[in-house]
Amino acid sequence: MGLENEATVILLPAAIASVVAYAIYTVIYNVYFHPLANFPGPPIARATTYWKAYIECIAQRSFCHYLVHLHAQYGDVVRIGPNELHFANPKAYTDIYNNKNRWDKEARLYKSFNEDRSSFGLLTYAESKIRKDVMNRSFSVAAIESAEGLCVDKARALCAAFERNKTKPADMFFAYRCMSMDMIMTFCFGKPINALDAPDFKAPILEAMDASMPIFIRFKYSDLYKNMILKCPPGLSKILSPSTAGLVDLQQLLWRQINDLTDDPEKLKSLPHNMTVWHRLLDAEAYRDKILPSPGSLYEEAQALMFAGADTVGNTLMLGTFHLLQQSDKLQRLREELLEAWPDLNGPEPKLRALENLPYLNAVIKESLRLSSGVTSGLLRVVPPAGATIDGRTVPPGTIVACGSTFVHYNADIFPQPDQFTPERWLKSPELDNWLVSFSRGPRMCFGINLAWAELRLNLAYVFRKFEMEMADPKPNNLPWRDTFLPWYNGTHLLVNMTPVSACKKHIVQL
Numbered sequence: 001m002g003l004e005n006e007a008t009v010i011l012l013p014a015a016i017a018s019v020v021a022y023a024i025y026t027v028i029y030n031v032y033f034h035p036l037a038n039f040p041g042p043p044i045a046r047a048t049t050y051w052k053a054y055i056e057c058i059a060q061r062s063f064c065h066y067l068v069h070l071h072a073q074y075g076d077v078v079r080i081g082p083n084e085l086h087f088a089n090p091k092a093y094t095d096i097y098n099n100k101n102r103w104d105k106e107a108r109l110y111k112s113f114n115e116d117r118s119s120f121g122l123l124t125y126a127e128s129k130i131r132k133d134v135m136n137r138s139f140s141v142a143a144i145e146s147a148e149g150l151c152v153d154k155a156r157a158l159c160a161a162f163e164r165n166k167t168k169p170a171d172m173f174f175a176y177r178c179m180s181m182d183m184i185m186t187f188c189f190g191k192p193i194n195a196l197d198a199p200d201f202k203a204p205i206l207e208a209m210d211a212s213m214p215i216f217i218r219f220k221y222s223d224l225y226k227n228m229i230l231k232c233p234p235g236l237s238k239i240l241s242p243s244t245a246g247l248v249d250l251q252q253l254l255w256r257q258i259n260d261l262t263d264d265p266e267k268l269k270s271l272p273h274n275m276t277v278w279h280r281l282l283d284a285e286a287y288r289d290k291i292l293p294s295p296g297s298l299y300e301e302a303q304a305l306m307f308a309g310a311d312t313v314g315n316t317l318m319l320g321t322f323h324l325l326q327q328s329d330k331l332q333r334l335r336e337e338l339l340e341a342w343p344d345l346n347g348p349e350p351k352l353r354a355l356e357n358l359p360y361l362n363a364v365i366k367e368s369l370r371l372s373s374g375v376t377s378g379l380l381r382v383v384p385p386a387g388a389t390i391d392g393r394t395v396p397p398g399t400i401v402a403c404g405s406t407f408v409h410y411n412a413d414i415f416p417q418p419d420q421f422t423p424e425r426w427l428k429s430p431e432l433d434n435w436l437v438s439f440s441r442g443p444r445m446c447f448g449i450n451l452a453w454a455e456l457r458l459n460l461a462y463v464f465r466k467f468e469m470e471m472a473d474p475k476p477n478n479l480p481w482r483d484t485f486l487p488w489y490n491g492t493h494l495l496v497n498m499t500p501v502s503a504c505k506k507h508i509v510q511l
């Protein structure tokens with residue numbers, strides 16, 4: 001036997017034995033000696049993170065739903081990983097996500113989106129703040145007010161698309177998303193993609209984003225898998241994963257735009273308006289160190305805005321529509337309020353400011369936000385070196401913690417009959433606003449909240465004022481979803497017959 005073979009015979013078993021010994025040591029440490037050892041939770045979850053990977057990727061459970069069972073079994077705090085706690089009590093939500101806390105985002109989750117260098121993906125408050133300070137002029141209340149015309153254009157385009165397609169039921173899952181995607185692409189990048197023109201609202205980018213949701217969840221647990229899908233050449237990626245080809249096309253479109261603009265900043269002047277994020281992000285003077293982000297970082301920012309702003313708004317509009325069409329009294333109340341604010345469809349359209357003052361419309365939006373919950377997964381944060389007290393428990397530094405928004409929004413003590421769509425609850429109890437956490441709270445809360453509210457108000461007002469709507473077959477009893485960070489609606493789509501209302505006020509009153 002040669003020397004090399006002899007060395008292999010000795011070293012290989014030694015290496016295997018070391019790995020096995022290390023794994024056994026880690027499991028024993030995690031279960032019995034870890035600082036979280038006294039927190040209750042499933043035994044395997046206490047030992048290894050692979051338990052969560054199994055639940056999410058192999059068993060394909062909707063994790064936020066699964067957490068409901070775990071909390072019923074183990075109480076208000078559950079150890080769901082060697083170093084991770086989930087809290088069910090809404091009090092924990094305010095302890096974790098508030099303006100005083102500058103806690104880091106957790107790396108495994110936030111790096112899985114491949115947007116590490118974006119305002120959303122930067123892990124520390126300080127880094128993200130630098131980026132958001134630069135973009136703020138595009139997203140402030142004043143900026144959104146001055147972009148009202150753009151929002152109105154998109155609401156009108158949505159209504160025009162419903163009119164064009166009125167011979168068959170409209171798929172509301174895709175229709176609202178087409179609007180919100182067109183809005184992001186026009187508003188943020190000055191690059192309209194006219195998704196609303198797609199036949200039956202099935203724009204390839206939206207089908208691709210939908211198909212990518214359960215894939216992204218696996219990226220948390222394997223960098224190799226993530227890089228194989230995301231870093232392979234576009235042509236190959238389309239062959240390997242045809243269902244996400246639309247995403248590759250959009251990525252390339254954004255890349256081309258970024259390369260064009262960084263090669264020749266003069267081209268900024270050719271964009272349709274000067275509120276785009278490129279106008280901010282490519283202005284070196286806006287940065288403290290006067291250094292522009294790399295093209296890769298710009299791309300990741302664009303992708304983050306696209307994912308953050310399209311589905312979230314689309315889901316809220318779809319869910320609100322679904323519930324309104326199921327409850328004729330609430331639908332009627334909304335339509336009466338809209339009719340009062342906009343008596344003649346041939347007359348002036350109501351301004352955003354006027355819509356802000358419509359109590360029932362706002363209550364409908366809050367209830368839709370509550371039931372759709374925005375981001376359904378826990379927003380993982382890392383407890384800082386000083387440790388923390390969460391829901392009365394002392395939590396050691398470095399622990400990963402979260403309280404999912406669904407645990408606030410579906411809490412029956414705060415929202416009695418939480419599964420019911422009841423806009424009236426917001427009118428009766430204005431203090432409930434403290435518990436609407438769809439946009440999260442604290443320094444990492446949603447950056448697009450003003451834009452989102454403008455889109456929600458205008459689109460609900462335009463659609464419900466301009467159309468008589470009726471659910472078409474097959475009528476779903478509910479809209480089931482799986483937690484894939486955002487909710488992934490995997491059941492029957494909501495189809496609606498859209499009939500334009502007569503311009504005359506009397507017509508509706510007689511309904």
Ligand code: HEM
Pocket residue numbers: 119120121128184304305306308309310312313316373374375379437438439440443444445446447448449451452
């Ligand atoms: C109904 C609509 C929306 C909902 C419910 C929503 C919800 C949220 C939530 C819960 C977060 C916190 C995420 C985290 O902590 O990891 C967030 C962050 C963010 N959202 Fe939204 N969002 C909406 C619309 C938008 C829009 C329209 C945009 C912009 C185009 C946007 C841009 C962002 C950005 C950039 C962040 C990252 C902020 C940070 O990490 O500091 N969102 N959003």
